[in-house]
Amino acid sequence: MTEEKYHYFDMPLGELPEPTPVSARRRELARELAAINEQLVRLDSDEAALAAATEQARALRQSLEGFSHRSMRDILGRLIVGQGSRQDALDMADFEILSGPANAMSPPVTFWLDGDIVRARATFGRAFMGPPGKVHGGVLSLALDMLLAKTQDFVSNVGMTGTLKVRYMAPTPLHTEVSFEARLVRLEGRKLFSEARVFADGVQTVAADGIWISSQGDYRLKPEYAHLTDDSDVA
Numbered sequence: 001m002t003e004e005k006y007h008y009f010d011m012p013l014g015e016l017p018e019p020t021p022v023s024a025r026r027r028e029l030a031r032e033l034a035a036i037n038e039q040l041v042r043l044d045s046d047e048a049a050l051a052a053a054t055e056q057a058r059a060l061r062q063s064l065e066g067f068s069h070r071s072m073r074d075i076l077g078r079l080i081v082g083q084g085s086r087q088d089a090l091d092m093a094d095f096e097i098l099s100g101p102a103n104a105m106s107p108p109v110t111f112w113l114d115g116d117i118v119r120a121r122a123t124f125g126r127a128f129m130g131p132p133g134k135v136h137g138g139v140l141s142l143a144l145d146m147l148l149a150k151t152q153d154f155v156s157n158v159g160m161t162g163t164l165k166v167r168y169m170a171p172t173p174l175h176t177e178v179s180f181e182a183r184l185v186r187l188e189g190r191k192l193f194s195e196a197r198v199f200a201d202g203v204q205t206v207a208a209d210g211i212w213i214s215s216q217g218d219y220r221l222k223p224e225y226a227h228l229t230d231d232s233d234v235a
């Protein structure tokens with residue numbers, strides 16, 4: 001059986017194929033590291049316990065430094081010409097800062113498409129605190145940047161964030177499931193306009209809108225999303 005090949009422009013942003021055994025282990029390690037970081041916040045332990053834990057962490061870091069890194073240039077090169085392996089596809093999204101399960105910094109935020117809506121959910125712990133007991137606004141902005149970027153799954157191009165406007169309407173609590181939703185509003189040449197909302201405990205806490213700029217010419221809707229025209233109502 002020949003291995004399935006992955007093409008960069010066919011990959012939904014922030015979504016991942018089934019993990020390879022190596023990816024599953026990377027995720028497992030990253031989740032342990034994230035849990036350690038969460039545990040460390042205001043940890044009320046004595047100095048000796050912290051010194052012992054630091055030695056263990058140092059030994060772990062040194063053992064990992066014995067390995068090199070897979071080349072992003074090579075991975076992207078294969079994916080761009082439709083010759084990416086499953087491991088290549090996984091390596092593109094597994095380490096995304098907020099959504100990658102193999103990134104120890106991520107909660108992680110999970111993204112998916114629900115018809116014409118982009119959705120995400122996450123529970124943010126102590127390490128993501130801004131105001132006491134609340135999620136840092138910058139973290140929510142980052143999540144919204146990724147969420148709105150994913151409205152590019154509806155079009156044939158991928159671009160960069162040009163403008164992101166965020167309105168914080170109410171504090172977003174830690175340790176509570178937060179849900180996100182976004183929709184494509186309209187396309188205008190190389191510009192893609194989208195908007196998003198954030199909810200926690202049934203209350204809208206944030207509203208955002210953004211403009212993405214394509215580097216590959218005008219944005220075009222994929223045929224299966226041709227109904228998302230200017231006057232469509234997908235809210």
Ligand SMILES: CCCCCCCCCCCCCC(=O)SCCNC(=O)CCNC(=O)[C@H](O)C(C)(C)COP(=O)(O)OP(=O)(O)OC[C@H]1O[C@@H](n2cnc3c(N)ncnc32)[C@H](O)[C@@H]1OP(=O)(O)O
Nearest residue numbers: 013014096111146147149150159160161162163191211213
């Ligand atoms: C789920 C998810 C997650 C996963 C994520 C996966 C990764 C996905 C990738 C996402 C990564 C993660 C996200 C990130 O971190 S992306 C990183 C953050 N963004 C950047 O670094 C972008 C930096 N800026 C630039 O590179 C250039 O300024 C760009 C490319 C944006 C435009 O320079 P360019 O020379 O190409 O454009 P132009 O001057 O010919 O203008 C063309 C048209 O656009 C209009 N315009 C221009 N600028 C802006 C603006 N700022 N807002 C609104 N509109 C703007 C302009 O008026 C004109 O319109 P019109 O006059 O024709 O009507």
